[in-house]
Amino acid sequence: MLRFAEKQGREIFMIGAREIELAGRLADVAGGVIRPFFRANFDHEAKADSTPVTEADRAAEASIRAILDVECPTDAIVGEEYGEKSGTSGRTWVIDPIDGTISFMAGRPIFGTLIALLEDGWPVLGLIDQCINRERWIGVPGQGTTLTGKPVSTRACRELAQASLATSGPQYFSQHDGDHFMALAAQTAHKRMLFGGDCYNYALLASGHIDIVVESGLKLHDFAALVPVVEGAGGVMCDWNGEMLHAGSEGHVIALGDPARMEDVVEALACNH
Numbered sequence: 001m002l003r004f005a006e007k008q009g010r011e012i013f014m015i016g017a018r019e020i021e022l023a024g025r026l027a028d029v030a031g032g033v034i035r036p037f038f039r040a041n042f043d044h045e046a047k048a049d050s051t052p053v054t055e056a057d058r059a060a061e062a063s064i065r066a067i068l069d070v071e072c073p074t075d076a077i078v079g080e081e082y083g084e085k086s087g088t089s090g091r092t093w094v095i096d097p098i099d100g101t102i103s104f105m106a107g108r109p110i111f112g113t114l115i116a117l118l119e120d121g122w123p124v125l126g127l128i129d130q131c132i133n134r135e136r137w138i139g140v141p142g143q144g145t146t147l148t149g150k151p152v153s154t155r156a157c158r159e160l161a162q163a164s165l166a167t168s169g170p171q172y173f174s175q176h177d178g179d180h181f182m183a184l185a186a187q188t189a190h191k192r193m194l195f196g197g198d199c200y201n202y203a204l205l206a207s208g209h210i211d212i213v214v215e216s217g218l219k220l221h222d223f224a225a226l227v228p229v230v231e232g233a234g235g236v237m238c239d240w241n242g243e244m245l246h247a248g249s250e251g252h253v254i255a256l257g258d259p260a261r262m263e264d265v266v267e268a269l270a271c272n273h
Contacts, residue, residue, distance in 0.1 A: 015117070015125045015140045023115050023127045023138065026067060030060040030097055030113045031131030038132055039107040054105065057081050060097035060113065068093055080221045092118040092247070094224040100198035109133050110200040116224035121247035126228030128203045137203045139232030145206050154235040154257030155208040160187050160264045163211035166194035166201040177216040177252070180240075184214060184268040202226040202255050206233035211257050212265060216240075218251040230255050242266045 037056035044054040061081045068077055076087030079095040093115070098104050100111030109132035117125040128137040137152070139145035145152055157163050165188045167173075173181055185193055194201065194210065199222075201213045206229050227237045227245050236259040237245050240252040254269075256262055 015143065019117055019125055020138060020140070022067075022071065023117065023125060024136070026064045026115050027113055027127055027129040027131075027136060029063045029067065030115075031129060033060045033063050034098065034104075034113070034131050038104070038109075044105060053081060054098070054101060056104065057098045057101060061095055064093075064095050064097065064115070078220060080219075090120050092121075094118060094123075094221050096199075096221040096225070099222060100200065103196070103198065108196075110197050112199040112203065114199055114221065114225035116228070118224060118247060123224045123227040123245070126225035126232075128199050128225060128229055130200065130203070135203070137206055137229045139206065139229035141228055141231045143232060145229050145232035147203075147207055152207045152233050154206060154230070154233050155211070157211045157256075157258040157261050160261060160268065161189065163188045163261065164192045164194065165190070165212045165214065166197060166205075166210050167213065167215050168198050168201070169195050173216055180269050181214055181216075183270065184265060187264075187268050188212065199226060202230055205235060205255055205257050206230050208233075208257065212261070213255040214240075214253070214265070214269070216252045218253050220247055220249075223249070223251070223253050226253075226255065230257075233257075235259065236262060238262065238266075240266065240269050 034056050042055045058081050061079045065077060074087050074089040076092040077085040078092055096114040098111050099114045104111040113129040115127040116123050126139045135148060137145060137147050165185055170178060201210060204210045205213055230237050235257045237255045239249055242262060254265055
């Protein structure tokens, strides 16, 4: 992995074919594990935070980790189901085997496997894989984003009032964050607002179908893979204060198809998180 130009004061890295191939292979293996469980009978339970976890989540993450343990033994791993494994290389693979477990359990094919590679805490490679529809977005800032091998790009948005806004659901906001989200929503094309979708919303934004996604309470495994996909397609991701996302970000997330609208969205949220 080679270094290339600085971005907003930080050095970013050139991802090579090996990392892209490996990410794709990890997604292939995870998809092969997940598909037999889809719309089938399987065990599930609630985690400590009341979110559900299924047999498929755990089996898919285990399959990814088994490959990384062999092929990238010095890299760290952060996964939703099996936690953190330390490393010495400065690189971290971040895994969410099924982002959108509730949709998966309901038989809705809008969940995704998220795989990210971080260099010194910054996302440099991201993959969103929807294994039922056989859709795969791979993004690298500075190198572009593809959907199943074909380049995609975000769309322009002339003004906030014309923007389509999406989020996973109002139930995921605290009262405080929800109030600020609705303040933003009131300035967008709110009758076209979309609820549900998890990572799939960000993939659709990267493909030019949605203008803004805003969420709070996300963890690293929820957003790390999304950043390179959105930014590789010409969009931008940041927190609610307009700061770039990294391993230490607290999980208030904005994704914009048109970076020109960043100031408008941050001002509309007016939250100072």
